[in-house]
Amino acid sequence: MPPEVDSRTVDSRLINYLGELRQRYAPQRRLLLVQPPQFLFDAVNLEVIRRRGYYAYPPTGLQWLEIALSEMNDIQTEICDLNLLLLQRLIDDHAFPPEDWLNLLEQQLEQFQPSVVCVTGLTVYADLFSPTHPIAATLRYLMEAGRYIVMAGGPTVSNEITGYLKSGLCHVVVDGEGEYAIRHLLEALFEERITTPVVPNIYFSADALKAEGTSRPVIPLGNLVKSYSDIPVEQYCRAGCLNPYSRMVGQDSPYAVFQLNRGCRCNCAFCGVRPFMGSGIRTCQLQPLLEEVRYLVEERGIRHFEALDDDFLANPETTAAFLKGIIPLREDFGITWAANNGLITNAITPELLELMRATGCVGFKIGIEAGSTEMLRRMKKPGTPATFKKIAVLLQQYPEFFVGGNYIIGLFGEETFGQMLATYQLAIDLDLDWSTFSIFQVTNNPGSLSEKLQAMSGSATDFIPTKSIASRNLQEDSSLPLGAELFGLPHNTVPGRDLLNNIWLTFNLLANYIGNKNLKPGGDASKFVRWIEAIRISYPENPYMCLFAGLGRVVMGDRERGLEHYAACCTLLGQSEVWSQRFERFGLHELVKIFPRNDVEVYSGLEDVLETYTLPVSS
Ligand code: B12
Ligand code: SF4
Numbered sequence: 001m002p003p004e005v006d007s008r009t010v011d012s013r014l015i016n017y018l019g020e021l022r023q024r025y026a027p028q029r030r031l032l033l034v035q036p037p038q039f040l041f042d043a044v045n046l047e048v049i050r051r052r053g054y055y056a057y058p059p060t061g062l063q064w065l066e067i068a069l070s071e072m073n074d075i076q077t078e079i080c081d082l083n084l085l086l087l088q089r090l091i092d093d094h095a096f097p098p099e100d101w102l103n104l105l106e107q108q109l110e111q112f113q114p115s116v117v118c119v120t121g122l123t124v125y126a127d128l129f130s131p132t133h134p135i136a137a138t139l140r141y142l143m144e145a146g147r148y149i150v151m152a153g154g155p156t157v158s159n160e161i162t163g164y165l166k167s168g169l170c171h172v173v174v175d176g177e178g179e180y181a182i183r184h185l186l187e188a189l190f191e192e193r194i195t196t197p198v199v200p201n202i203y204f205s206a207d208a209l210k211a212e213g214t215s216r217p218v219i220p221l222g223n224l225v226k227s228y229s230d231i232p233v234e235q236y237c238r239a240g241c242l243n244p245y246s247r248m249v250g251q252d253s254p255y256a257v258f259q260l261n262r263g264c265r266c267n268c269a270f271c272g273v274r275p276f277m278g279s280g281i282r283t284c285q286l287q288p289l290l291e292e293v294r295y296l297v298e299e300r301g302i303r304h305f306e307a308l309d310d311d312f313l314a315n316p317e318t319t320a321a322f323l324k325g326i327i328p329l330r331e332d333f334g335i336t337w338a339a340n341n342g343l344i345t346n347a348i349t350p351e352l353l354e355l356m357r358a359t360g361c362v363g364f365k366i367g368i369e370a371g372s373t374e375m376l377r378r379m380k381k382p383g384t385p386a387t388f389k390k391i392a393v394l395l396q397q398y399p400e401f402f403v404g405g406n407y408i409i410g411l412f413g414e415e416t417f418g419q420m421l422a423t424y425q426l427a428i429d430l431d432l433d434w435s436t437f438s439i440f441q442v443t444n445n446p447g448s449l450s451e452k453l454q455a456m457s458g459s460a461t462d463f464i465p466t467k468s469i470a471s472r473n474l475q476e477d478s479s480l481p482l483g484a485e486l487f488g489l490p491h492n493t494v495p496g497r498d499l500l501n502n503i504w505l506t507f508n509l510l511a512n513y514i515g516n517k518n519l520k521p522g523g524d525a526s527k528f529v530r531w532i533e534a535i536r537i538s539y540p541e542n543p544y545m546c547l548f549a550g551l552g553r554v555v556m557g558d559r560e561r562g563l564e565h566y567a568a569c570c571t572l573l574g575q576s577e578v579w580s581q582r583f584e585r586f587g588l589h590e591l592v593k594i595f596p597r598n599d600v601e602v603y604s605g606l607e608d609v610l611e612t613y614t615l616p617v618s619s
Contacts, residue, residue, distance in 0.1 A: 009196075011198045013209055015188055025149050027115030029074050029076060031117070031118060033065060033080065033117075034119045035082060035120050037134040038122055038123055039055070040132070040134070052238070055242070059120060061154055063079065064227075067226060068178075068182055072187070078108075078112050082101065082138070084232075084235070088239045091238075109145075115147075116149045117151070118151045119135065119152045119157075120152075120153055120154035121157060122155050122156050123156050125441060128159065128160045128163070149172075150171050151174065151185065152172070153174035153181075155276055158173075158176065158276060165205065171204065171205070176277060177201070184198055184199060200214070217280060220284045220285070233296065236254070236255060241255075242306045244531060244534040245304075248531060253336075257308050259284065259308040260318065260319065260322055261283050261284070261309045261312060263310065264277070264311040266344065266380070267380055268381050270408065281311060286325070290326070293329065297329050307338070311347075324355065335359075335360050340364070340365055342367045343367075344367060344382065345366040345368065345382075345383050362401065363403055365405070366391070368405045369381050372422040374419070375423075379411065388426065389429060389430065392429075392430040392431065392432060396431075402434070402527055402530075408439070413440065415440070416494055417492070417503070420507075431517050437507050477498050481502065483587065483613075485585070510610075519555060520606075525553075528548075529549055533549055536549060547588065547591065549565040550563070550566040554597070554598065555603075570592065586609075590608070590609070591609065
């Protein structure tokens, strides 16, 4: 029976299409929500997986969809996090070939026997149609089975909506937030009466039609507690990590996520949040959210959290109320949390920092992005170098946080080397614990990503270039300047991709390692070491991380551990001509020849290296 509809709140083309699907598949009310692997198989590094260095995020988006459907009659839902299952399998069973991962999906399908399968996904940008791309491969597998109504959504799919529908990879795509859309879709599929209005972020059929309706940003109601019955949340830390912060607090510390606000007040030109989430901030209900966090801590043993928010400080009073609400969990269970996604720099206040201190915040990133005023203006970043400096000074009073600044180089494919130097300069002036440099990528426009990638000369991969390749080592063109030579580049040069990689490598080494404030007198070497030892997990072949972890240990007075790192560095250098040459070009070989014995030798050794660089003058 077609559902009873009110023509003002439905799109008849969508209703007809779903009617056709109903006829073709005779679906039962069983819905499987799938998160495919979140990494690309072409760049898989099994050693890093086994060291638990890959992302393992609970599937928050799918959990919200499950909650949205929980009030519908008799809909049975189950969440299958294939990313988790695959990581667990690869860690436990060394004989398991990663390319057999679809067998894990097949097992879940067999067990649950769904009629509708919803697929989410977030991967780095790559060919989204490739036979090995985890999202495309999952969808293709499901469609070829010919037994399921297949719906897709999430950030990556939102970049290829038309292409995915037109190539028959799914029946429906939902762009952006999915709660209202999924509820409407399932009502139209299963219910006799449709009670929810159509929303225009639904795309459907092989013609990629867009539903006509009134846009309604989702107001998140309630919490995710019920959905956690499906999620073995305490096992995620055994399979991977959230980011270096979760590894820093201890890889065995069970972790989860929370989200207070959806959306972001800002609309930075390079960022995908506004196009994906729409404008405006929607705040979760405070008490239910606190209940969720309390449940995770008290009943599931979670001890570390990551804030998923794009704008955690959007409403300072609510953020303060939330933080006050979790103080007892800090006091009774020693919880920690971090905000790797970043806080809006100008929204940071002493009051909030005090509450962050009282709730076990281990660190956060702040969005700076560029040092040149014209680039900041062009990207509509709130803040100026002067306002960033003011906050950086304030942050020096909170040395217990590990604070990283986010910076982008190669902006819009047009940034000059001189403008990049201004960014480097600002990073040095702000003197934070870390400066995360990333290479600019196209992420912020809906439409076809493949076309945009072609326009941007080749495929974009990870923001952090060393993560794009299985070995996590950059292969450089040795004829291009690197290290000290790089600073002789004419300031009006607009570097291409290879040169950008060299600039990235040089800025990263100089700002974060050779010139790191925590490896100078008065710095906190132990904080530096905890961070480097946490990031090293993901870069087993990187000798400079070993060298600097070793130097940090020496400054801490732990020469024994320092020598272990040093030995690992020498082994890696012995195995790699490329790295040995790079060490020479960066001036690091002297530190390897005579490894410092104490803090004073580390300080002076690093100063000597810095002196070999003619750096821009500090403003
Ligand atoms: C946490 C996070 C991550 C985590 C992973 C989170 C996860 N669960 O997988 C990590 C740190 C790994 C990550 C990495 C990256 N991320 Co990220 N990440 C986020 C962040 C901050 C929050 C995501 C989240 O959990 N949201 C909360 C839940 C509730 O939302 P959701 O998952 O999107 O689900 C909703 C909808 O998407 C929809 N939905 C989702 N799936 C489905 C399926 C169906 C069938 C339906 C109907 C609906 C639906 O309904 C859900 C409920 O509303 C977002 C910012 C944002 N505003 O979304 C950026 C964001 C998603 N990331 C982004 C990017 C670019 C990346 C990277 C590609 C960056 C890079 N090049 O390195 C990497 C690549 C990931 C990888 N695998 O290597 C962009 C994506 C832009 C775009 N449209 O392409 C965002 C929007 C941030 C930004 N600044 O632009 N990320
Ligand atoms: S402040 Fe951050 S999340 Fe918000 S638009 Fe800018 S970059 Fe994106």
